[in-house]
Amino acid sequence: MTRFADLKNDRFLRACLRQATDYTPLWLMRQAGRYLPEYRATRERAGSFMGLATNVDYATEVTLQPLDRYALDAAILFSDILTVPDAMGLGLSFAQGEGPRFASPVRDEAAVAALAVPDLDKLRYVFDAVTSIRKALDGRVPLIGFSGSPWTLACYMVEGAGSDDYRLVKSMLYARPDLMHRILQVNADAVAAYLNAQIDAGAQAVMVFDSWGGVLADGVFQQFSLAYTARVLAQLKRTGVDGQVVPRIVFTKGGGLWLHEMGALDCEVLGLDWTVNLGTARALVGEGPRGKALQGNLDPNVLFAPPTAIEAEVAKVLASFGAPHTDPSRPGPTHIFNLGHGISQHTPPEHVTALVEAVHTQSRALRRA
Template sequence: MKDSLFLQAAFSNLTERPPVWMMRQAGRFMPEYWEIKNKYSFLEMCKTPEIAADVTMLPVDLLGIDAAILFSDILVTGEAMGGDLSFTAGVGPKFANPVRTQADIDNLKTDVGDGLQYVADAIKVIQQRLNGSIPLIGFAGAPFTVMSYLVEGGSSKDFKLTKLMLHNHPEMAHQLLSKIATVTADYLNLQIEAGVNAVQIFDSWALALSWDDYSEFSHRYIVEIISKLKRKDIPVISFCKGSSVFAPLMAQAKPDVVSIDWNVDLLDIKKRLPQGVAVQGNLDPHILYADKPVIKDRIHRLFERMRNEPGFIFNLGHGIMPDIPFDNVKYAIEVVKEFRY
């Protein structure tokens, strides 16, 4: 793994070209994914190690990316804690027993390693298949994002119930976030022990928060999680939607990499981060809908901006959308891999 461009860049070294992987790279834009998905439910796919490995390997085999990411979901921690989780086509994730009272919070479990053992089993299968070719990234949802699903009972446009808990009952919110943080740190360490080569923390809904609320109800728990990780030789990537705003604070949690959304100039934000913190990003995923000359131009424009900057991993500012043409994604990765500084 010492020759991995991804790991070199994650530890803030200059690489001959930017390494590339893409959030949601094993997803619904691939026909091969649907061949598997049409046979199993989403949770069956996550919980069956061989199937999770099959899906994880799709972008490795079909796209030739520089890092694989474990096929799973950020809400498996919420389920392991006692959430009644289901996924419905066109609706998304649902918790049938939302967490809204003190009793609900008290009932959540924190000793859940046995309930997440299937993830460790999947990691071992995937690493056998990768056979040292490229690194495997593990991941978890950040406490605020997982909390929002537990409290709302599913996806939300305005996070009204979550914010009401933060503002009217902050002590309850902190108890809930503290429990999720404990589980998340243990879960990431379980993945590290099972053999992942890097981990990423996804705070997908941080952008819903003001600066003060992000600091109090998200950042402090990410600090706690990262401080507990057995991270020797394992880079830690911190991502949130809103990283163009929160990046300086995110860096204070001491991740190795801050993953940046597409709303900011990447070089500008990198220069505002401490030395030794790498950046990942930050192409607007909508560009992958565009014509191939546009895709190439935008990638090259970003690379010229980041020329000779150590610690740069190419990624999207968020995940691939399901209806982006597969050929465009493959072409984007070819453009990256052909580039040389």
């Protein structure tokens, strides 16, 4: 078993487990990415996005870049949500400026019947990167592993690429729900195996990105997204290689409508987009012995405003969550500061500095108030 350094900053993990912290911990979705000039330089050396994601040294380097620049409280594995369907043989590629594309989309009965949980050896590069990053972090902050949700993966697998209207995947869902359920069953079991392998490699928390759950109709979301996220969660390991609890985070973009139902998921943390009021979410799912820690939820476009405006918006997010939990003797409602979606590639890096400083400074002051 790989021996990793002891954790020096465990605030993120403590907040995930609803334990009091001396300030509100912060990390950002897509924090290792194109807004950083050092990331763009490394990607240039790698030659392509997949060249970057499949090379352990490059993936380690870019995961650590935002931590060298900002006082963030967690690292997140640098990878892509589409590695799992790629390992299923769908042929993932990234054209310059076009986003992901699959050579063999899943659109008929034969293609659905051929789907299977992939050989995890095909994803060895991901697990090797997790171990490499964990070693390179040397206990600085915890490492988050992740996957796309079964439904989000299905969207890309059927559409063959990103989509504006989800016409192909929704057509299958309504016309042949049997085929869609079969895709989602395979995806859920594949995602669970994939996340468990990340945990075995050293991930200290895992996150399920249900990026496209919010495009579904009420009733359909529960049946085709939420149920399969629950199937993933039920299979996940509860402790990591060092014997510590591995918190599970679920983020559904556009999922505010179903917050009450998501409160019943077997996970520790719910991620929220910027359309949800944190105080309302706290009252609904964040209080009591079975409450969830909440993560979010600044609008990423706030980061285009000047630093004084960023500081004001941070204050609003912290105020909307309400009084921080400060009693170390018992669990209580906790907040992990994040954006309501991934950081934009056009974000000025110095504005992130203003964000991090504002969150840490203001949330410390709230605990002294």
